Amino acid sequence: MTNLYTRRVVATLLGVVAAASSSLLLADSATQARLDSIERKLDSRGLMEMSNRIEQMQRDIQQLRGDLEVQAHTLEDIQRRSREQYLDIDRRLQQIEAGQTGAPPVLSTTDTPVVPPVPVTSQRPPLVPAPAGAGERADYDTALAILREGRYAEATQAFNAFLANYPSSEYADNASYWLGETYYVNRDFKGALGAFKGLVDNYPNSPKASDSLLKMGYIYYEQKDWAAARQALEAVVSGYPGTTAARLANDRLQRMKKEGH
Numbered sequence: 001m002t003n004l005y006t007r008r009v010v011a012t013l014l015g016v017v018a019a020a021s022s023s024l025l026l027a028d029s030a031t032q033a034r035l036d037s038i039e040r041k042l043d044s045r046g047l048m049e050m051s052n053r054i055e056q057m058q059r060d061i062q063q064l065r066g067d068l069e070v071q072a073h074t075l076e077d078i079q080r081r082s083r084e085q086y087l088d089i090d091r092r093l094q095q096i097e098a099g100q101t102g103a104p105p106v107l108s109t110t111d112t113p114v115v116p117p118v119p120v121t122s123q124r125p126p127l128v129p130a131p132a133g134a135g136e137r138a139d140y141d142t143a144l145a146i147l148r149e150g151r152y153a154e155a156t157q158a159f160n161a162f163l164a165n166y167p168s169s170e171y172a173d174n175a176s177y178w179l180g181e182t183y184y185v186n187r188d189f190k191g192a193l194g195a196f197k198g199l200v201d202n203y204p205n206s207p208k209a210s211d212s213l214l215k216m217g218y219i220y221y222e223q224k225d226w227a228a229a230r231q232a233l234e235a236v237v238s239g240y241p242g243t244t245a246a247r248l249a250n251d252r253l254q255r256m257k258k259e260g261h
Contacts (some may be wrong), residue, residue: 023136140171147178156182156191173199173206180215190221210236210245217249 143158161181163172180195196212196219203209212234220229229252236249 108212135172136169137167139165140169142174144174144178147182151220152182152185173203173208175204176203177208177212180212184219185213188220191224193219210240210243213239214245214249217252221252226256230256 012183015016046088049092071123139158139162143155143162146158156179159182162169163174163179166172169175176195176199180192180199181231183189183195184189193216196216199206199212200209200216217229217232217236234252237246237253240246
C-alpha cells in the first residue's frame with residue numbers, strides 16, 4: 001500500500017515538473033521571438049539612419065562641388081577682368097597720346113626757346129565712352145555674387161532676369177549654367193534640367209556644355225531614369241574625351257553598372 005502511494009506521489013511530481021518545463025520552454029520561445037523582433041526593428045532603424053546619412057553626405061558633396069565650381073569661375077572671371085582693364089587703360093593712353101600735337105619747341109634767332117601756343121582742345125584728352133555692355137556685365141556679376149553667398153533662391157531670380165534682359169549676351173551660356181546650378185542645389189530637378197538642356201541646345205560650343213550634360217546625367221540618375229542617364233553620360237564620355245566631365249561621367253556609368261542599371 002505504501003509503495004503504491006509512493007509511486008502515485010512520484011508520478012504526480014513528475015507531471016508537475018514536466019508541466020513546468022513545458023511552460024518554461026514556451027516562455028523561453030516567446031522571449032526569443034520578442035528578442036528577434038526587437039533586433040529586426042533595431043537593424044531596420046539603423047539601416048534607415050545610415051541611408052539618411054549617406055543621402056545627406058551626397059547632398060553636401062554636391063553643394064561643395066557647386067561651391068568649388070563657383071570659386072573656380074570667380075578666379076577665371078577676375079583674371080579676365082584684369083586683362084580687360086589692362087587693355088582698356090592701354091587703349092585710353094593711346095587715345096590721349098594721339099590727341100597731343102607733339103610739336104617740338106621752335107627756336108628764335110636769339111636761341112631763346114619759343115613754345116608755340118597749344119590749342120585748348122589739345123590739352124584735353126578725348127572723352128572715352130563707357131564700354132558697351134557695362135550694365136550687362138554688372139548685372140551678371142551681381143547674380144554671380146548672390147550665388148557665391150549661398151542665396152540660391154535670389155540667385156535663381158537674378159539669373160532668370162539676366163537671361164530675360166540679355167538673351168544674346170556673351171555671358172548667356174554661363175548664366176544658363178549657373179541658373180541650372182541654383183535649381184540643382186535646391187533639388188528642383190525640373191528647373192535644373194530645363195536650364196542645362198537649354199544651354200546644350202542653344203550653346204553647343206560653350207565650355208559649359210560638357211558640365212551641363214554631366215549634370216543632366218546626374219539628375220536622370222536621381223530620378224531613376226536609367227536610360228536617359230546613360231544616354232547623357234555616354235554623350236559626355238564620347239563628346240568630351242580627356243576632360244574632367246568625361247571622367248566623372250564614366251565613374252557614374254561604372255557605378256550604374258555595379259548597381260545593375
